[in-house]
Amino acid sequence: MITGFAELLERLAFTPRRNLKLAHLSAYFAATPDPDRGYALAALTGDLELRAVTPSLLRGLVAERVDPELFALSYDFVGDLAETIALIWPGDSDAAEVALSDLVTELAGSAKAELPERIAARLDAMAPSQRYAYLKLATGGLRVGVSARLARQAVAGFGGLDLAEIEEIWHGLAPPYVDLFAWAEGGPKPVSAARAPFRPVMLSTPTDEDALAALDPGDFMAEWKWDGIRVQAVSEGGTRRLYSRTGDDISTAFPDVIAAMRFEGALDGELLVRRGQDVAPFGDLQTRLGRKKVSAKMLESHPAAFRAYDLLLWEGRDWRKEPFVTRRAALEAAVEGLGEARIDLSPLLAFETWAELAALRRDPPAAVIEGLMIKHRASPYLAGRIKGHWFKWKRDPMLVDAVLLYAQRGHGKRSGYYSDFTFGLWHEGALVPVGKAYFGFTDAELRALDRFVRDNTIDRFGPVRAVKPEKVVEVAFEGLNRSSRHKSGVAMRFPRISRIRDDKPAREADHLSVLLEVLAAQEAG
């Protein structure tokens, strides 16, 4: 029933503790019959995929009922589309009860043209908290602090099952997960129907020179951390799939890599755009992501490749329990045996001491290297981010000193603060906007920046304030792409405000030419 689901979302949203969240979820699974609990689980794991219910459809519905400007101001404050609509929807109906399964069936089964009317009728018959739950169900992305993994963990806890076993078969299961819950309640383990399923990925924890000092370098192997996207290439029984590290199937965007996967097994690696031996900047890969169809021209100009890190399964054998050093040897033999130009090995780095590794990190041979991966020789291939096995040691971020130009009030929990900042660099005697940053500062720094904005506003454009170009901030970022959307012609990756430079006058801030030089160096390899 929608009310039970609404109550669950409410509890989860305000329960900071992980164990209490798990307890709430278990209690919900125990108290809710099939198929409702399965649809709730799918909503939490993001597997409901009611793709037709788009934010623009919902905005359209609300625009017929509420003045768009009032809606925009409200959304700006609340920070969440579903929540804003739930609160602002006119009428205050008493809770009419309806099963989640009826709602899901209706959403999935309605023709696109009928959807808006049906959704509106449902919203009319609900109270705000039900509307919120219904809209979250319809759009996915619940934002209640429950990851897909935590939701699956709750199922494991509820049924006394092993989480890794659930994750392994997960991609063969489908909402409303009746067979999964039957298993949890003592029935047989479902047989995974999926071919070439995704296997849970092993993740690393960040480290640095100080933390490494406590470890014996002789226990570890290291390789570059390539700046593409982490993928899993699975080819089994004639089915080939490329998964993102979260298990999304991205095969259709990379037919060139799929075609090269002439093997039987599952490999872990990095997806890159590579021209011969030259790995292209991340921006080149980005132009290929998220496409349903790739043109022949794009395949030619932006050829994708797979750089192998690890071997999970090979020719019928599961290698995941083997130590890394053993898997690595098997991986080398496997990749060399393939002889595929698009599939190569991520080379290991030779080092005896952490100091030697630090020297390598300081001077990587290519611009598209994000840092180092350091892996314990004895590590099995484990699902998730388990401490002590794999470490990432990222390169230091690039820094520029920029001048604050504009500020906007943040969304959601920062809606009382000017927390979204546009900053600029000098170019031909004027300050040119080069990027936006929303984080990186401490709460105390945020209050100081907010105060600066309020005291130094020189103009207002709706929610945006222009400020006196006097405040210098140090902006840290991970890389640069060329951009036609920005006036400056560059776009920063992952920019954040790392320091407030009250010691620096605006005229001493950096020039745009600094970024252009970095970009040129990056493109030269």
Added chain:
Amino acid sequence: MPVADPMLIPRAEGLYCPAGDFFIDPVRPVAKALITHGHADHARAGHGAVLATRQTLDIMALRYGAEFAQTQQAAEGAVRIGDVTVSFHPAGHVLGSAQICVAAQGGRVVVTGDYTRTPNAACAPWEPVPCDILVTEATFALPVFCHPDPMGEIAKLLESVAKFPERAHLVGAYALGKAQRVIMLLRAAGYDAPIYLHGALQKLCDYHIAQGVALGDLRPATVARGRKGDFAGAIILAPPSAFAATWAQRFPDPVICFASGWMMVRARARQRGVELPLVISDHVDWPQLTQTIAELDPAETWITHGREEALMRWCALEGRAARPLRLVGYEDEPE
């Protein structure tokens, strides 16, 4: 009708009346101040002369000491100041809170201060004051703010207390107004057990009792014995700032609750680490605010502080004249 010479002018110190040479709720020390209510951002110490309700003067004296201004005058009936006549009318916000009506030949201006139309057993109810210019607050002026019945929120609190008898319920509530409001709501819901208070709430609760607000059995939450089990199942009221302090450590696995109109927005509640948000507000919500403007039907609406953009938009859609005063110095987000 509005006159050529405005009766009130926004200035850096606050809203100024040239014809009477006084300010309303000035944020800096001035010679003559009229104060709507005792919240610290409206009622400051250090003015020359202060005119306010008896209760607001008492509250200011409790907060700042008896010498908070050179002279004090309790507002009773109409008071002539220079060329204008002022009068104070209940605002329903907190004990002593008033709307201030400034009348002259040219017309009447009503400055609402902070107000709510939701019944509040801790103070006199808001009353409509006809006017030509309504100067209103806009703290919750967004159409998402339609505050629920506070009794329903209190029921949530009592349900949680029953469900977790081994935990203490710490309710964040500001010392003036919200704390007494919550206590009165609990009493109205039939909760007659002792309610425990953080020391910072004591003085103002005592004052409410002296003014005839029956708060029931109140006890200090500062028990020297300090055994954790002492507060299991209890309701404790504290200023929200106390939750971050070591003070909160004395309670057994506390459920952090916060009574505020902002609690309607999930991100707000999460930001404060609130486990049980209680949507209890001492301000007009959107329906009340727009209803008030529609009923009083002033020739002009001026907006002092809060979310003026949305209310400006609503007035424009309704064909009502409105202007934002953008007064600075009032907390963007009291409650």
